[in-house]
Amino acid sequence: MQLPSSQEIIDDLAFFDDWEQRYQYIIDLGKALPGLPEEARTPDCLVKGCQSQVWLVARNHDGRLQFDVDSDAVIVQGLLALVMAAYNDKTPKQILDFDIDQYFQELDLERHITPTRGNGLRAIVAKINGLARNAVH
Amino acid sequence: MSLDVTALRQQFPILKTQIDGKPLVYLDNAATTQKPQAVIDALVEFYTTCNANVHRGSHYLSDEATRRYEKARTTVASFIHANAKEEVIWTSGTTESLNIIAHGLAQQLQPGDEVLITEMEHHANLVTWQQACIKTGAKLVVIPINEAGELEVARFEAALNTQTRLVAFPHVSNALGTINPINELTAMAKKVGALVSIDGAQGIAHGGVDVQAIGCDFYSFSGHKLFGPTGIGCLWGRQQVLEDWPVWQTGGEMIADVEYQNTTFGALPNRLEAGTPNIAGAIGMAAAIDWFAALDQHAIQTHEKALLARANELAADMPGMRLIGTAKHKVGIMSFLLDGTHPADIGFILDRQGIAIRTGDNCAQPLMKRLKIPGTARASFSIYNTIEEVEAFFNALKKAQTMLA
Numbered sequence: 407m408q409l410p411s412s413q414e415i416i417d418d419l420a421f422f423d424d425w426e427q428r429y430q431y432i433i434d435l436g437k438a439l440p441g442l443p444e445e446a447r448t449p450d451c452l453v454k455g456c457q458s459q460v461w462l463v464a465r466n467h468d469g470r471l472q473f474d475v476d477s478d479a480v481i482v483q484g485l486l487a488l489v490m491a492a493y494n495d496k497t498p499k500q501i502l503d504f505d506i507d508q509y510f511q512e513l514d515l516e517r518h519i520t521p522t523r524g525n526g527l528r529a530i531v532a533k534i535n536g537l538a539r540n541a542v543h
Numbered sequence: 544m545s546l547d548v549t550a551l552r553q554q555f556p557i558l559k560t561q562i563d564g565k566p567l568v569y570l571d572n573a574a575t576t577q578k579p580q581a582v583i584d585a586l587v588e589f590y591t592t593c594n595a596n597v598h599r600g601s602h603y604l605s606d607e608a609t610r611r612y613e614k615a616r617t618t619v620a621s622f623i624h625a626n627a628k629e630e631v632i633w634t635s636g637t638t639e640s641l642n643i644i645a646h647g648l649a650q651q652l653q654p655g656d657e658v659l660i661t662e663m664e665h666h667a668n669l670v671t672w673q674q675a676c677i678k679t680g681a682k683l684v685v686i687p688i689n690e691a692g693e694l695e696v697a698r699f700e701a702a703l704n705t706q707t708r709l710v711a712f713p714h715v716s717n718a719l720g721t722i723n724p725i726n727e728l729t730a731m732a733k734k735v736g737a738l739v740s741i742d743g744a745q746g747i748a749h750g751g752v753d754v755q756a757i758g759c760d761f762y763s764f765s766g767h768k769l770f771g772p773t774g775i776g777c778l779w780g781r782q783q784v785l786e787d788w789p790v791w792q793t794g795g796e797m798i799a800d801v802e803y804q805n806t807t808f809g810a811l812p813n814r815l816e817a818g819t820p821n822i823a824g825a826i827g828m829a830a831a832i833d834w835f836a837a838l839d840q841h842a843i844q845t846h847e848k849a850l851l852a853r854a855n856e857l858a859a860d861m862p863g864m865r866l867i868g869t870a871k872h873k874v875g876i877m878s879f880l881l882d883g884t885h886p887a888d889i890g891f892i893l894d895r896q897g898i899a900i901r902t903g904d905n906c907a908q909p910l911m912k913r914l915k916i917p918g919t920a921r922a923s924f925s926i927y928n929t930i931e932e933v934e935a936f937f938n939a940l941k942k943a944q945t946m947l948a
Contacts, residue, residue, distance in 0.1 A: 425563070425895050429946060457903040457918065458887035478917065479885035480947060481892075518891070 409438065412492045412504075416512050429481065435491075436484030442476040453529045458482045460526040464537050470495050471537060475530070485518055485527055489534075498538035506531055546842040552927050554579040565897030568932045568939075573717050573745060573876050573923035574901055575767045578831070582771055585830035589823045597822055598796065598813075612822050615829030616812070619777055622832045623762065624753040629811040630785065632778040633820050637744040638667040640763030640778035641711075643815060644740050645671035647789040648709055654680035656708045659699070659737070661723075662688045662913050663716040666906045668742040672711055681708070688913075692719035692868035700731050707737040714746025714762075718905035718919065719868030720876030722746075729758045738784070744768055748925070749847070749874055750840050760784050766824060771831030775824030778815070785811055792817035843926045850924040850933055851875045857937040863944065867919050875924035878905065881940070884947045886920040892943035893920075898936055 410418065415435070422428045447461045458479035465472050473494050477483040492509055493501050510516040518527065552558050555577045560567040569577060589611070595604035597612045613628075620628040634640045652658070658672045662685055676683040684707075686699045694712070703710070710732040715722050725746075729739045743752065743764035754762050761784075765776035780788065790797060790808055794817040800807040808814045854877050858864050863882030881889060890902035901921040904911050911918055922936055 426942075426946065429892065429895065433946070457890065458885060459917075479887040481888045482885075 432484035435487035498541040501538035546846040562897040568898040570922040572925035581834045615825040618829035636765040636776035643791045645675045649675040652679035652681040656681040659710040693870045709738040711740045713742040720873035721870035722872040766828035771828035878919040878921040889920045896939040
């Protein structure tokens, strides 16, 4: 399944009026991500959170950054899908210009991506931004 | 007499909070307890009426602040049945208390010495001793637990020997809820002459701590797990041991005479309390103890047992629920896993229903590895929780199970 764009996700989520549907949508988005095979989940691509773990593999494809991500928790995987919609297959400049906080605010999910949450999402965002900065230089 | 939980809850303003339009069900009490109005008032009253630095009495406010601050020490001392108030050292919490002990121990340990801990330690009661051992070449010996999460007492006893310098164990396990037989363990360790340090972070709120009856050398605890403020805690130590204990931080307050090349340190308790202390915190902690000690202890213990019993009953009916920690003697801590779901996901769905629990490694990574699990979800009950809240928690869990299936 092709991941919807970040704007499509904002529109989709605004459509639901109860939280269960919203979470179900996020879970389903996560399930649509290809994930990473067991052997690719190596320690060097592990981003550790104390509640859940996430893995990130990045590559530069003709000036666009592409990512494979995975998590051991399905809602975190869903939140990763939201992040992927914003960042995957984008140029470093597009990544750096994207306001992720604003995005999560529009999704009404900013509580889940605060630095205090130990789910590794904030760390993934920081890592992707770091890769984008390196690619620009 | 049974506990009037409704009246008790009225004293906790935060319990009226709504999360996303749903009433807060606070089941993260092992992380920190909520504060009654009496504690909040004590903090406000201190800053409003008598804020000044202590032990520098050249004016009225300083005298009054010092009087209340030292009275707070007496309150703690009598709460835990200390022999003297000088045995109560204010710290920032259990972690700092344990660090004071470990720091001093590291100056005494030698290669060949042994420090005993258990498999159920919180990182605060593990990394501290581990680092002291690394520095000195002493050996850290870890006593196993059984499948229920109880300490293997016979193995503990067998591991004790004349090289054992210190034995450290929790009163109550934060991850498993297990209540350790602290009197028995202390008596065993004392037979070989080892120092005994008890991590009381989880034990203190369950009442009835009598350090003299236990017979240990150190008992450490935090105010914030006992309905008091954060950033304040205590190290209780036996006077004969603390008197010569290596000083921790140095600076003001802890000295007797200072010259450029030499300092004579002060007497207990000040010698282990450098700098301006957490005065408001100490007063707030004493207010929490006064508040807690005035409750009918039998009634709150009965209530806590009833909460755990109801939770166990509902857990038994919950398909796919695996309890982590099923000790015979345990407090109201329920760590668990649900088949096919990740604890973090359970946390998300419960949070969305207003239910606050802990998910993750419980600050006990080696224990999680020992149990071969990545972490747990953990609900921990306190005296202001109700049977209805326990039921709401299980209803929310069922919803999580359906959504995550």
